[in-house]
Amino acid sequence: MTPAGLRYGAPLAVGFALLAAWQAAVMAYDVPSYLVPSPLAVLATLQRDWGLLSRSLAFTLAVTLSALLLATLIGVATAFLFVQSRVIEASLFPYAVLLQVTPIVAVAPLIIIWVRDTRVALVICATIVALFPVVSNTTLGLRSVDPALLELFRLYRAGRWQTLVRLRVPTALPYFFAGLRVSAGLALIGAVVAEFVAGTGGTVSGLAYQILISGLQLNIPRLFAALFLIAATGIVLSLLTALAARLALRRWHESELT
Amino acid sequence: MIAIDLAGADKVFANGVRALQPLTLRVAGGEFATIVGPSGCGKSTLLRLVAGLTTPSEGRVRLWPDAPAPDEGRRRLAFVFQSATLLAWADVEKNVRLPFDLGRSSARDGGVERVRRALALVGLEDFRHAYPRELSGGMQMRASIARALATEPSLLLMDEPFAALDEITRMRLDRELAELWARERLTILFVTHSIFEAVFLSTRVLVMSPRPGRIVGEVAIDEPHPRADAFRMSAAFADCCARLSAMLASVMAEATESASS
Numbered sequence: 001m002t003p004a005g006l007r008y009g010a011p012l013a014v015g016f017a018l019l020a021a022w023q024a025a026v027m028a029y030d031v032p033s034y035l036v037p038s039p040l041a042v043l044a045t046l047q048r049d050w051g052l053l054s055r056s057l058a059f060t061l062a063v064t065l066s067a068l069l070l071a072t073l074i075g076v077a078t079a080f081l082f083v084q085s086r087v088i089e090a091s092l093f094p095y096a097v098l099l100q101v102t103p104i105v106a107v108a109p110l111i112i113i114w115v116r117d118t119r120v121a122l123v124i125c126a127t128i129v130a131l132f133p134v135v136s137n138t139t140l141g142l143r144s145v146d147p148a149l150l151e152l153f154r155l156y157r158a159g160r161w162q163t164l165v166r167l168r169v170p171t172a173l174p175y176f177f178a179g180l181r182v183s184a185g186l187a188l189i190g191a192v193v194a195e196f197v198a199g200t201g202g203t204v205s206g207l208a209y210q211i212l213i214s215g216l217q218l219n220i221p222r223l224f225a226a227l228f229l230i231a232a233t234g235i236v237l238s239l240l241t242a243l244a245a246r247l248a249l250r251r252w253h254e255s256e257l258t
Numbered sequence: 259m260i261a262i263d264l265a266g267a268d269k270v271f272a273n274g275v276r277a278l279q280p281l282t283l284r285v286a287g288g289e290f291a292t293i294v295g296p297s298g299c300g301k302s303t304l305l306r307l308v309a310g311l312t313t314p315s316e317g318r319v320r321l322w323p324d325a326p327a328p329d330e331g332r333r334r335l336a337f338v339f340q341s342a343t344l345l346a347w348a349d350v351e352k353n354v355r356l357p358f359d360l361g362r363s364s365a366r367d368g369g370v371e372r373v374r375r376a377l378a379l380v381g382l383e384d385f386r387h388a389y390p391r392e393l394s395g396g397m398q399m400r401a402s403i404a405r406a407l408a409t410e411p412s413l414l415l416m417d418e419p420f421a422a423l424d425e426i427t428r429m430r431l432d433r434e435l436a437e438l439w440a441r442e443r444l445t446i447l448f449v450t451h452s453i454f455e456a457v458f459l460s461t462r463v464l465v466m467s468p469r470p471g472r473i474v475g476e477v478a479i480d481e482p483h484p485r486a487d488a489f490r491m492s493a494a495f496a497d498c499c500a501r502l503s504a505m506l507a508s509v510m511a512e513a514t515e516s517a518s519s
Contacts, residue, residue: 252391
C-alpha cells in the first residue's frame with residue numbers, strides 16, 4: 001500500500017467498519033433512537049435539519065477560527081517578547097501557565113458577565129484556551145538556535161533584526177507549527193465549552209447550544225448530528241494545520257520527510 | 259606581512275577557569291599554520307580570540323597590524339566551524355550567499371559571481387539547489403568552506419573542520435584544501451587533533467599543552483606544495499610526525515606529573 005493510501009485509507013476503513021457495526025447493532029437489538037440513533041438516522045437528521053445545523057456550524061466555526069487567529073497573533077507576539085530578555089520571560093511566563101491551568105469553565109462565567117457581546121465573550125474564552133501551545137512552542141523554537149550559527153551571524157556582523165528574521169524565525173517554524181496544531185484543537189474545544197457555559201450564542205447559536213437544547217428535548221439524533229459536526233470540524237482543522245506545516249517545511253525539516 | 263599578532267593574549271572564563279596562558283604568536287601572511295593539541299587544551303578558544311568572537315582577558319590580538327586599514331582585516335576573515343553550520347531551510351547556493359545577504363561583504367553584483375566561483379572551487383556547482391540534508395557530511399563541509407571562500411577572505415580560520423568525517427573523505431578534503439590554499443594564496447590558521455592532518459597540510463605546526471593551553475613548540479614542514487598523497491608515505495612526513503608526537507607526549511607527561519604531585 002502506498003504511504004498516502006495507508007495514511008488516509010486505513011483510518012477511513014476503520015471508521016467505516018465501526019459505523020457499519022454500530023448500524024448493525026442498533027438494527028439487531030432494535031435500540032430506540034432516543035437512546036442511541038443509528039448512523040443512518042443521524043445522517044437523515046443531518047440532512048433534514050441542515051438549515052439549522054449549518055447556521056450553528058458556521059457560528060462555531062467563526063468563533064473557533066477567530067480564536068485561533070487571535071491566539072496565533074498574540075501567542076507569536078508574546079513569544080517574540082519573551083525571547084527579547086530572560087527577565088521578561090521569567091516575569092511573565094508563570095502567568096501564561098496560570099492562564100493555561102485555570103479551567104476555562106471556571107473563568108467563562110465571569111467573562112460572559114463582563115463582555116456584553118456573547119460572541120466576543122466566546123472568542124475571548126476560546127483564545128485563552130488556545131493561547132498557551134503557541135506561546136510555549138514558539139518561545140522554545142526561537143531559543144533553539146544552533147549556537148554555532150549564532151556565532152556565524154556574529155562573525156558576519158548580522159544585526160539583531162537580521163538574526164531574528166534569517167535565523168531565529170526559520171528555526172522556530174517547526175516548533176510553531178506543532179503548537180499551532182494543538183492550539184487549533186483547543187480553540188474548538190474552547191469555543192464549545194464556553195458556549196455550554198453561556199447557554200446561548202446570543203442571537204445566533206452554535207453547535208454547543210444545539211447539543212444542549214437537543215439533550216433537553218431528548219432529540220438524540222440531532223444531538224449526535226451536532227456532535228458529528230464538531231468532530232468533523234476538529235478533524236478538518238487538524239488536517240489543515242498539518243497541511244500548512246507540510247507546505248512550509250517539506251523541503252528541509254525532518255518531521256515532514258516521508 | 260604579519261596576518262595574526264597575538265601579544266600576551268590569554269583567556270580566563272567568567273567562572274575562573276583559565277583556558278589559555280598568555281600566548282605570543284605571529285602568523286605571517288600566506289602561511290598555513292596549524293595548531294595541534296589534546297582535547298580541551300584551548301585550541302578553539304585561541305581561534306575564537308583571533309576571530310574576535312571572544313576578547314582576551316589580558317594582552318592583545320591584532321590582525322594585519324601593518325595594513326593601511328587594520329579594521330579591514332577583521333572584515334575579511336572567515337571561519338569554518340567543526341560542524342558545517344548550514345541553514346537547513348536554504349539550499350546550498352543560498353547558504354553560500356549568506357554573507358552577501360547579511361550585507362557585510364560588498365560585491366558589485368551582490369556576490370553572484372563570487373558565489374558561483376566558490377561553488378566551483380569546492381566542486382558543488384551541480385548541487386547548488388540541493389538542501390543540506392540531501393548532502394553527505396563531506397559535501398556539507400564543502401558547502402561550508404565555499405561559504406567562507408565566497409567572501410574572498412584574506413584569513414581563513416578552521417576549527418577541526420573535518421573531525422566528524424570518515425578517514426577517506428577527510429584525506430580527500432585535506433588534499434583539496436591544500437591545493438586551494440596554494441592556488442588562492444590564502445592565510446590559514448587551522449586547528450586539529452590529528453598530527454597526520456597537521457603535517458600533511460601545513461607550512462608550520464604549533465603544539466599546545468593541555469589546559470591551560472600554551473604553545474610548547476613548533477615544527478616547520480618544508481615540503482613543497484601542492485602535496486600529493488605520496489607525501490604521506492615519505493620519510494620526511496614520518497619524521498615530522500615523530501617529532502610532533504614526541505613533543506605532545508612529553509607535554510602530556512608533564513601535565514600528568516604536575517597533576518599528580
